[in-house]
Amino acid sequence: MSTLSVQDATDAxxxxxxxxTAVSFGAFWQPETIAAWRTLxxxxxxxxxxxxxxxxGMTHYLDLEMTVPGGATLPTAGITWVGVAPTHRRRGLLRAMYTELHQRISDAGYPIAALTASEGGIYGRFGYGPATVETQLSIDRRFARWHRDAPGPGGVRMVRAHDHRDAFAEIYERYRRRTPGSSPRPSPLWEDLLAxxxxxxxxxxxxxxxLHPDGYVLYRMHRDPAKRAAVEEFTAVTPEAHVALWRALLGMDLVETITAPSHPGEPLPYLLDDSRVVRTTASQDDLWLRIMDVVAALEARTYRGDLxxxxxxxxxxRCDGGRFALDVTGGRATCARTExxxxxxxxxxxxxxxxLGAHRAAxxxxxxxxxxxxxxxxxxxxIAFGSxxxxxxxxxx
Ligand SMILES: CC(C)(COP(=O)(O)OP(=O)(O)OC[C@H]1O[C@@H](n2cnc3c(N)ncnc32)[C@H](O)[C@@H]1OP(=O)(O)O)[C@@H](O)C(=O)NCCC(=O)NCCS
Structure with a gap:
């Protein structure tokens, strides 16, 4: 790093x-995709x-807001597109860029910084902890039978994705407002997704x-070699939408396997006679958080018990830590620096x-x-930090 310095990026x-970006992640992105993300x-x-x-070397942040337990939202710096050329690695470029970027994030007053990590061993040293868990489900739908108590609410339609952007966006907006860890998805990103x-x-x-009035699924078909429906986005705002969408997916007679991203609280196994049909094939960190302002962050969320x-x-x-008195009563906290x-x-x-309550203090x-x-x-x-x-x-x- 000795002769190189960290600078502002210009249009040039x-x-x-x-x-x-292409070299770091092994794929060329569409210019339109890059332009869409730049708007954030x-x-x-x-x-x-x-x-x-x-x-x-490069590192960027997006101007996001993130829902926290209880439904409040906090301004969040979403760090993205982090890469150092293979010719310049392990010489301190990432550390130098992160030092500057986090100073900017702090100066701009963001109480939270967030990222997703390509590898699990990099970001703990920078004060980031894994804050949500994503699982991958694999279901051999030929053996899936609904439990007698499973509702069958219906209401799902097959649609052409590009005709229903506004419906997806409206459902996603309701979903993200109640889901800790989620952020708004602005128009340019919807356009890029549905392109x-x-x-x-x-x-x-x-x-x-x-599409259901309270949920939607986006999936692609693969042949590897059996027919697999790979769900990439499953968004349900109500339990009725959740079961109705799964009934539609599991009703695809000529499909052998359905794969889908999910989370440790997924209710699908309880909806089937044989919960083993829902196999969790992977479980991994997804969102990582660094609390930039401990007082603001701890006062923003609600709690499940007194403390x-x-x-x-x-x-x-950085020096964003210290000693904090935390007093939680009736689900709300006051927090202040203390001696x-x-x-x-x-x-x-x-x-x-x-x-966000995804990992337990115990x-x-x-x-x-x-x-x-x-x-x-x-x-x-x-108990208090649960969600x-x-x-x-x-x-x-
Ligand atoms: C990850 C990457 C950005 C690291 O850049 P770098 O300039 O080599 O990192 P630095 O030399 O500044 O290292 C900073 C610290 O992170 C550690 N580190 C760097 N890469 C690491 C890795 N892959 N795993 C574990 N630790 C790592 C270094 O040991 C160093 O630790 P220290 O400062 O506590 O001694 C770079 O390897 C890269 O571009 N990888 C491919 C793209 C990618 O994965 N990007 C991250 C997307 S989330």
């Missing part, structure tokens, strides 16, 4: 940024490193779509993992990632 750098990047939201005329570029199809067909404690939060990347002795000690990434304490506190107080911490609505990342960025 974007061809270089597009090339570095604020001024000074991209920092790069140049070597001569080449862009050899359905060949290069985004991963070997599958164009979009197939199912009075002092947390010591360590931040080795009082700490009861619990944890790193900032652990607070990020607790924040499990993190068992792994010594949360230290201190009596068993009764740990139980209170564990009534399971946290999920609305869409990847």
């Amino acid at each position: 750098d974007w061809p270089g940024i597009a090339l570095l 990047m604020p001024e000074h939201g991209s920092v790069i490193v140049r070597d001569g005329g080449d862009v050899v 359905d570029w060949d290069s985004s199809r991963g070997g599958g067909t164009q979009w197939f779509a199912l 009075r404690t002092v947390l010591e939060i360590t931040d080795e990347f 009082a002795d700490a009861e619990f000690t944890m790193d900032l990434d652990v607070l990020g993992s607790l924040y 499990d993190l304490a068992a792994a010594h990632r949360i230290r201190g506190g009596s068993p009764a107080q740990l139980r209170s911490l564990d 009534d609505v399971p946290a999920r990342l609305g869409y990847g960025f």
Whole structure:
């Protein structure tokens, strides 16, 4: 890094940024896709490193807002398109760019920074903790039988995806407002999604779509070699929409397997006679959070139980940690910096993992990632940070 420096990206750098994106992630993106995402990047939201005329490092943030437990939303800097040229790796470029970018995010007043990670070992050192879990389901639909208690509400239509953008957007908007971890999806991203570029199809067909008044599914068909319906987006605002959409998917007689992204609270196994038919083939971190402003973040969400404690939060990347008095009554918190002795000690990434309720304080304490506190107080911490609505990342960025 000695002779290179971190700089603001200018318009002239974007061809270089597009090339570095392609090399970093192994795929060329449509110019229209790049243009769509750029509309979400604020001024000074991209920092790069140049070597001569080449862009050899880049990192950007999107101006997002994220729903937190209880339904409030917080301004969120969504970090994306992070890459360093293979000719310049492990020389500190990422660390230098992150130092500058997080200073900008802090100066702009974002209480939360968020990202999705290509590898699990990179971002803990920067104070990010995995905050939602995405599972992958695989269902051999030939053996799926509905439980006698499973409702059959109907109301699903087969539609052409590109004709129903406004309906999808309206349903998604309702979904993201109640789902911790989700953000609004602006028009340019809907247009890009439904443009359905060949290069985004991963070997599958164009979009197939199912639409219900309170939910929708976007899927593609694959032959590998058996017929598989690969759901890429399953959005249901009500339990009725959820079961109605699954009934439509499982009703596709000539399809052998259905794969779908989901989460640990998925109700589908309970709707079938034999829950083993729903196989979880993968489970992985999805959204990662770094709490930039502990007081603002902890006061924004609601809690599932009362708690009075002092947390010591360590931040080795920046100085956003410290000691915080947290007082939760009736689901709402007050939080303030304090000089009082700490009861619990944890790193900032652990607070990020607790924040949306997808990871439990009891499990993190068992792994010594949360230290201190009596068993009764740990139980209170564990209960308080739960979420009534399971946290999920609305869409990847
Ligand atoms: C991941 C990537 C951006 C790292 O860039 P880099 O400039 O080599 O990283 P740095 O040299 O600044 O390393 C910063 C720190 O992260 C660590 N690190 C970097 N890459 C890592 C990896 N893949 N796994 C674990 N740790 C990693 C370094 O050891 C270093 O640790 P330290 O500062 O605590 O000693 C780069 O390898 C890359 O572009 N990869 C392909 C695209 C990608 O995965 N992007 C991330 C998208 S989320």
